[in-house]
Amino acid sequence: MSEQVEHLIRKEYAAGFHTAIDTDTLPPGLNEEVVRFISAKKNEPEWLLEWRLQAFRAWQEMEEPEWAHVDYPKVDYQAISYFSSPKSMEDKPKSLDEVDPKLLETYEKLGIPLHEQEMLAGVAMDVVFDSVSVVTTFREKLEEAGVLFCSISEAVEKYPELVKQHLGSVVPQKDNYFAALNSAVFSDGSFVYIPKGVRCPMELSTYFRINEQNTGQFERTLIVAEEGAYVSYLEGCTAPMRDENQLHAAVVELVAKDNAEIKYSTVQNWYPGDENGKGGIYNFVTKRGVCHTRAKISWTQVETGSAVTWKYPSCVLRGDHSVGEFYSVALTNNYQQADTGTKMIHIGKNTRSTIISKGISAGKSQNCYRGLVRMNPGAEGARNYTQCDSLLIGDRCGAHTFPYIESKNPSAVIEHEATTSKVSDDQMFLCQQRGLDAEKAVSMIVNGFCREVFKELPMEFAVEAGKLLEVSLEGSVG
Amino acid sequence: MLSINNLCASVEDKDILKGLSLDIKPGEVHAIMGPNGAGKSTLGSVLAGREAFSVTDGSVAFADKDLLELDVEERAREGLFLAFQYPVEIPGVSNMEFLKASVDAVRKHQGKPELSSVEFMKLARETSKKVKLDQAFLKRGVNEGFSGGEKKRNEILQMMLLEPKLCILDETDSGLDIDALQTVADGVNAMRSAERSFIVVTHYQRLLDYIVPDFVHVLADGKIVKSGDKSLAKELEAKGYSWLEGEVA
Ligand SMILES: Nc1ncnc2c1ncn2[C@@H]1O[C@H](COP(=O)(O)OP(=O)(O)OP(=O)(O)O)[C@@H](O)[C@H]1O
Ligand SMILES: [Mg+2]
Numbered sequence: 097m098s099e100q101v102e103h104l105i106r107k108e109y110a111a112g113f114h115t116a117i118d119t120d121t122l123p124p125g126l127n128e129e130v131v132r133f134i135s136a137k138k139n140e141p142e143w144l145l146e147w148r149l150q151a152f153r154a155w156q157e158m159e160e161p162e163w164a165h166v167d168y169p170k171v172d173y174q175a176i177s178y179f180s181s182p183k184s185m186e187d188k189p190k191s192l193d194e195v196d197p198k199l200l201e202t203y204e205k206l207g208i209p210l211h212e213q214e215m216l217a218g219v220a221m222d223v224v225f226d227s228v229s230v231v232t233t234f235r236e237k238l239e240e241a242g243v244l245f246c247s248i249s250e251a252v253e254k255y256p257e258l259v260k261q262h263l264g265s266v267v268p269q270k271d272n273y274f275a276a277l278n279s280a281v282f283s284d285g286s287f288v289y290i291p292k293g294v295r296c297p298m299e300l301s302t303y304f305r306i307n308e309q310n311t312g313q314f315e316r317t318l319i320v321a322e323e324g325a326y327v328s329y330l331e332g333c334t335a336p337m338r339d340e341n342q343l344h345a346a347v348v349e350l351v352a353k354d355n356a357e358i359k360y361s362t363v364q365n366w367y368p369g370d371e372n373g374k375g376g377i378y379n380f381v382t383k384r385g386v387c388h389t390r391a392k393i394s395w396t397q398v399e400t401g402s403a404v405t406w407k408y409p410s411c412v413l414r415g416d417h418s419v420g421e422f423y424s425v426a427l428t429n430n431y432q433q434a435d436t437g438t439k440m441i442h443i444g445k446n447t448r449s450t451i452i453s454k455g456i457s458a459g460k461s462q463n464c465y466r467g468l469v470r471m472n473p474g475a476e477g478a479r480n481y482t483q484c485d486s487l488l489i490g491d492r493c494g495a496h497t498f499p500y501i502e503s504k505n506p507s508a509v510i511e512h513e514a515t516t517s518k519v520s521d522d523q524m525f526l527c528q529q530r531g532l533d534a535e536k537a538v539s540m541i542v543n544g545f546c547r548e549v550f551k552e553l554p555m556e557f558a559v560e561a562g563k564l565l566e567v568s569l570e571g572s573v574g
Numbered sequence: 575m576l577s578i579n580n581l582c583a584s585v586e587d588k589d590i591l592k593g594l595s596l597d598i599k600p601g602e603v604h605a606i607m608g609p610n611g612a613g614k615s616t617l618g619s620v621l622a623g624r625e626a627f628s629v630t631d632g633s634v635a636f637a638d639k640d641l642l643e644l645d646v647e648e649r650a651r652e653g654l655f656l657a658f659q660y661p662v663e664i665p666g667v668s669n670m671e672f673l674k675a676s677v678d679a680v681r682k683h684q685g686k687p688e689l690s691s692v693e694f695m696k697l698a699r700e701t702s703k704k705v706k707l708d709q710a711f712l713k714r715g716v717n718e719g720f721s722g723g724e725k726k727r728n729e730i731l732q733m734m735l736l737e738p739k740l741c742i743l744d745e746t747d748s749g750l751d752i753d754a755l756q757t758v759a760d761g762v763n764a765m766r767s768a769e770r771s772f773i774v775v776t777h778y779q780r781l782l783d784y785i786v787p788d789f790v791h792v793l794a795d796g797k798i799v800k801s802g803d804k805s806l807a808k809e810l811e812a813k814g815y816s817w818l819e820g821e822v823a
Contacts, residue, residue, distance in 0.1 A: 521626065522662040526716075528646040529622050529656050530672070530732065531679035540675065544666030544715065 122179040128152060130178050131280050137179065138249045141256060151269035151279030158273045161406075164435040165464040165496055168404050171378065176343055178281045178314070241297050243327075244289035248316050251287035258289055262320050266349035266384050266412070274345040274380040274406075278314045282347070285315035290325035290356075299554055301330045317348040321356035321391075328359040330557055342367075343378050344402075350385030350393055354415065357392045358385060361553050362409075363561055366401035368568075371459075373431030376403025383407065389415030389444070396552045398561040399426040399436060400568040408466065410439035413447035413478075420449040423549040425561070427542075427568050428461030428493070437467035437498075442475035442508065451482040454546050457493035458569060464496040471508035478505065484514040487545050489538060489569075539566040575600045575771045576621075576641075576740055581632035582796075583620045590616045592796035593632070598740070601768040605782055605807060606775045608793035609815050614775045615659055617793070618742045622656040623649050637739060651683035653739030657729040657746050659775075664716040669728070672716045673698055677735050698735065704764070705730050706757050722749035730761045741765070742773045747781040759784030779811040792818060 122133065131152050135145040160171070238245050244255060251259050269279040286302045302317070321327055344366060352358050360383075369376025379402035385393040395409035411420030422438035440449035449469065457463040469480045486495035497514055519541050527537035543550070543562050550558045576598040583591040590613045598604055606614055620627045621634065623646040634641040641649060664672065674694050681688060689697065699709055705727045717725050726746050733741055743762070747755055762772065762785050774785060782790070782804060790806040791798045792815070799818055800806065 520662070523664055525622075525624055525646065526658070526662050526664070527672075527676075529650050530676035530736070531647050531650040531683070532675055533647050533679075536675065536679070540667050540672070541664055544664055547666035 122177050124177045125174050126178055134179050134281055134283060140252055143260065144252060148280050151276050154270040155276035155280055158276055160273050164406050165462065166404050166406060166433040166435050168378065171343055179283055242291040242294055243296050245300055246287055248285040248287045248318060262318055262351055266351060266386050267347050267382050272382060275347050275382040278316060278345050278347045282314045282316035285317045288319040288327060288329060290321045290327045292322040293324045296327040299328050299330060303332045313344045315346045319358060320351045321353060321358050323353045324355045326357045328554060330361040330554065332363045345380045348383040352385060352387045352391035352393050354389040355391060359394045361557060362397040363557060363564065364397065364399045364401050365564055368401045368432050369403040371430045377401065378403060379405045379407060381407040383409035384412065386412045386414055387418035387420060390417045391415055392419040394421040396423040396549065399434060400564050403432060405434040405436055407436045408438055411449065412441045413449065414443045416444040417446045418444055422451045423552045424453045425546045425549045426463055427456040427565060428463045429568055430459040430461060432461045435464045435466055437465045439468040440480055442471045442478040445476040447475055447478045449480045452548055453484045454549055455486045455495055456542055457495050458489035460492045462494045466498045468500040469510055471503040471505045473504045475505045476507050478508040480510045482512045486516040487542065488518045535570065539569050542569060575637060577635040579633045581634060582630045583616065583627050584630055585627050590796055591620065594797055596798060598771050600771055603772040603774060603785065603787045605787035605790045606773060606793050607777065607790065607807065607810055612793045613796045614793050615744055618656050618744045621742060622646060622654060651680050655733050655736055655738035655741045657733060657743045659744040661717050661725040661729055663718045665718050667716050668713055669716050670698060670712040673732065673735055680736055701734050702731055704734065705761050707731055723751060723754045726750055726758065727754065730758050734761060734765065740771050744775045747776050747778060755781065756784065779807040782807045794818065
C-alpha cells in the first residue's frame with residue numbers, strides 16, 4: 097500500500113519477560129520413560145499411564161501433517177523438555193499466600209489480577225505456568241454451586257470417574273499427530289464440570305504461560321456441561337520472548353449434553369517472534385466439542401500471537417437441533433503464519449452452524465482460513481452460514497481461504513460468503529484528516545472490521561482484545 | 575490565515591495545479607467555482623496533505639506555519655478541515671467512537687482538556703440535532719450505508735465538533751435536497767466568525783444565496799482565472815465558463 101504504511105515503528109512484545117524461578121525441568125528428549133516419569137510425577141492411576149502409553153505408541157507411528165499452508169523448519173521432538181515445574185510447587189500451595197511471590201509478580205506483570213480482591217468481579221481463574229497449575233481462585237463459591245473447576249491433574253486424583261469417562265471422548269488419542277503427542281505427555285490444564293441444570297455463576301478463566309526455555313507446553317482442557325448447564329470459559333496465553341521456537345500443542349475437549357451451552361473464548365497472544373521472524377511459539381492445537389440434543393457450543397477466538405498457528409476449533413453437532421458457532425479474528429504481522437478455521441460436522445436433524453471469520457494480514461505474514469462444513473446423510477434440514485472476510489494491510493502479505501463443503505443431505509442449506517478488502521488510502525486519509533495518526537487509524541479500521549466477532553466476547557475481554565490488536569499492529573504502519 | 579503562492583501540484587505525473595495563488599484572511603468566505611476536472615478537489619487534497627499528490631512548486635502558509643511541511647494529521651490538528659466531496663465508509667467503526675477519537679486528538683494537540691465520554695456524547699447529540707441527523711447515526715458505522723445527503727450532513731457534524739480555523743467544503747451542496755441545503759448552510763453560517771475562514775467549492779450559485787461569500791473565484795485548468803465578489807457567481811450562472819476562455823489561455 098502507500099509509503100506511509102511501509103514505515104515501521106517498533107514496539108516490544110509487552111509480555112516478553114522471563115521470570116527467574118528455580119525449576120524442576122526434565123532433560124530434553126521423548127521416550128516411554130519420559131511418559132512414565134510424567135505420569136509418576138503426578139501420581140496417576142494405572143489406567144491413565146496406559147492411556148498415555150497407547151497415545152505415545154500411536155504417535156511414534158504417525159507423520160507430522162504437512163497439508164497446512166504454513167512453512168516452518170521441522171520440529172526436533174527430542175530437543176524439547178516435556179516437563180517443567182517451578183520448584184516451589186513441589187508441595188502444592190493451599191492458598192495464595194503460599195504461592196511463590198515471584199510467580200505472583202509474573203502474573204501481575206502480565207496484568208492478570210490473581211489476588212481475589214483485585215479480580216474482575218466474577219471471574220474465577222486457573223493459572224498454568226509452564227506445566228503446572230498454580231492456583232485456582234474462587235473455588236469455594238463455585239463449589240457451592242456444584243461447579244468443579246480445578247487443574248486436570250487434581251481432577252484425575254479427585255474425580256477419576258468423571259475424567260475417565262470423558263477424557264479422549266471428543267478428541268481420541270490418535271486423532272492427529274499433535275493430539276497424540278499431547279495425549280502422551282500432557283502435563284496439566286483445566287478441568288470444568290457443571291452439573292445438571294446449573295448455570296455457572298461466573299466466567300471461568302485460565303491463563304497459560306510458557307516460561308522456561310526449551311520446554312513445550314501440552315495442556316489438556318476438559319469441560320463437561322451436563323444437561324441444561326451453562327458455562328462461559330475464557331483462556332488467555334502469553335510467553336516470554338525467546339530466539340528459539342517453542343512448541344505448544346494443546347487439546348481442548350468440550351462436552352455439551354442435552355440443552356447445555358458452552359461458550360469458549362480464547363485470547364491467544366503467544367510470543368509471535370521478532371520482526372525478522374526469529375523465535376516465536378508454534379501453536380498446534382486441537383479443539384473440539386460435541387453437542388447433544390439442543391445443545392450449543394460457541395468458539396470465539398482472537399488469535400494475535402504465535403509464529404505458526406495451526407488450529408481448528410470444531411463442533412460435532414450430534415444431537416438434533418444442536419447449534420455450533422465459530423467466531424474468529426486472526427491477525428498476522430511480520431513473518432507470522434496462521435492456518436486456522438473450524439469444522440462443523442452436522443449429524444443430527446435441524447442442526448445449525450454459523451462461522452464468522454475475520455483474517456487480518458500485515459507485514460509479510462500469511463493468513464489462511466480453512467474450514468469444513470459437513471452435512472451427514474441424517475442431517476435433515478441442517479443449515480450453515482459462513483462468512484469469511486480478509487483484510488490486507490500493505491501488499492507483501494497474503495490471505496487465503498479454503499472452504500471445504502461436503503453435503504450428503506439434499507435438504508441441508510449451506511451459505512458461504514467471502515470478501516477480501518484492503519485498508520484503503522481513502523479511509524486512511526479520512527482518519528488522518530480528522531487528526532488521527534496512522535497507527536490509530538489502522539487500529540480503528542481493523543477493530544471495526546472485527547466488530548462482529550468482538551461483540552461475542554465477554555465485555556471486559558472485548559476491550560482487552562481491542563487493545564491487543566492495537567499492540568499487535570504496531571509496526572505495520574507509521 | 576491562508577496564503578497560497580504559485581502552487582503547482584501533480585498526481586501520477588499529470589500536472590493539475592499550475593501556479594495557483596490565493597490569499598484568505600481570517601473571517602473570510604471564499605467561493606471557488608469552475609468546470610469539472612479543473613482541479614478544485616485537487617486543491618483541497620493538496621492543502622490537506624494527501625500523499626498521492628505531489629507539490630512541484632510554490633508555497634502555502636497557514637496561520638504562520640509552512641503548511642507543506644506538516645503531515646496530514648498535523649494540518650488537521652492545526653485547524654484545517656476538509657469536508658469531502660465523496661465521504662468514504664469505515665465499516666464497523668461507530669460514528670461516535672470515530673468522532674470522539676478525532677476530537678480527542680485535535681483537542682490534545684491544542685492543549686485543551688479531554689472531554690469525558692459523557693460530556694462528549696452530550697455534545698455530539700446536541701450537534702447532530704443541529705444538522706438534523708438522527709441520533710441513530712451516531713451509533714452506526716462511519717458513513718456506513720448513509721445516503722448521499724446524510725454523508726454530507728455527517729461531514730458538517732464533524733466540522734462543527736472540531737471547530738477548525740479553516741474549513742474547506744468540497745461540493746457539500748451537491749446531492750442535498752432543498753431542506754438539507756438550508757440545514758447545511760445554517761450550520762456553516764452559525765460557525766462563521768472573525769477568526770474562522772471558509773473555502774466553499776460549489777457548482778451552484780444557489781448555495782451562495784445561503785452562504786454569502788466575500789469573494790468568488792473561478793478555477794480553470796489549475797489556476798484562478800477570475801476573481802470577484804458574489805455578483806460573479808450570478809454572472810457565471812447566466813453565462814457559463816466559456817466567456818472566460820480567453821483568460822484561461
Ligand atoms: N488520483 C488521481 N489520479 C489521476 N488523475 C487524477 C487523480 N485525482 C484527480 N485527477 C485528475 O485531476 C484533474 C482534476 O481533478 P479534480 O477532482 O481536482 O477536479 P474538480 O475540479 O474537483 O472537478 P469536479 O468539479 O468534477 O469535482 C482531473 O482531470 C482528474 O481526472
Ligand atoms: Mg471535485
